[in-house]
Amino acid sequence: VKEWLQTVVDKLTKEWEPAKCQSLFTESELIELCYRAREMFWMQPALIELNPPINVMGDIHGQFEDLIALFTLNGFPPDKKYLFLGDYVDRGPYSLEVIVLLFAYKVSSSFYSVVLYECFQFAFYCMPFCARISKIIMCMHGGISESLVNFSQIAKIQRPCDIPDMGLLADLTWADPDPAVAGYEESPRGAASVFGKDALKSFCDQLGLELVIRAHQILQNRIQIAS
Structure with missing residues (x-):
């Protein structure tokens, strides 16, 4: 599983380009990632207790290139710790890439289908509310x-x-x-x-x-x- 998650991260941080938008992963891979992220969220309390140093990030809104720029500027996980406060998707053209990368880091725009959309939604419903x-x-x-x-x-x-x-x-x-x-x-x-x-x-x-x-x-x- 660890090797698979690293492959997901590598594809998004090293191989991704706009022409490959939403084409790097199969639907079954993304559903598996959602299930694993959901289990991670469930294991955490609704209020997460954290210690510094930590980078606190606001809305990303599907701007995948901005997300990569933030990581490039401040350091990539797991070397640096991050807390994202919400609005990960929508508006920007690369919502799928944003949430897949964040989920992949957590476990280690249209969606592919209604089933996949519901998997992501259910994972969102399990997230902690604040930190x-x-x-x-x-x-x-x-x-x-x-x-x-x-x-x-x-x-x-x-x-x-x-x-x-x-x-x-x-x-x-x-x-x-x-x-x-x-x-x-x-x-x-x-x-x-x-x-x-x-x-x-x-x-x-x-x-x-x-x-x-x-x-x-x-x-x-x-x-x-x-x-």
């Missing part, structure tokens, strides 16, 4: 949640599960900061909530956090720090 670095840095794709008052709540969530429109999981996945908001308000998008700086401070104080790292939004300067 904590050194107990003081919380990382997620979306944002903070008024519903989260203790980290034990996350451990009690049963997976696989879909993400609802409202509540704790919706906020961790889709919530956004809004400097015009005091506390929490329902998002105008109709899913999850928006939160203000005061809510962020209260959230960090209550949970003993010093920093929250999130993705989900495009920033002109690539990074924005709110204090």
Whole structure:
């Protein structure tokens, strides 16, 4: 299995080019990879505890060439550790390559068929929801949640599960900061909530956090720090 996974990685990092998009693997190989990734996700808690040094990455959105550029700049797994916060696929033309490479590293755009699509979807449903670095840095794709008052709540969530429109999981996945908001308000998008700086401070104080790292939004300067 280890040799097969290395072959998957080598094909994507050494042989891939746009002309070979979605042609390097058979459907059966990708289904096998999804099954193995799903088992890995299931074995992890819903809140992952991590230690630095670690590279925290935001949305990739199917931009495989950008993903390779990030690895080239910062170092490839497993030599360097990475935490990806979500939005791995869609929008970009090479979603399949992105998620296959990430899954292959984890275990060691259209999909091929409905069966393969469902395999990837089910693997997504098993993923952890967030991570904590050194107990003081919380990382997620979306944002903070008024519903989260203790980290034990996350451990009690049963997976696989879909993400609802409202509540704790919706906020961790889709919530956004809004400097015009005091506390929490329902998002105008109709899913999850928006939160203000005061809510962020209260959230960090209550949970003993010093920093929250999130993705989900495009920033002109690539990074924005709110204090």
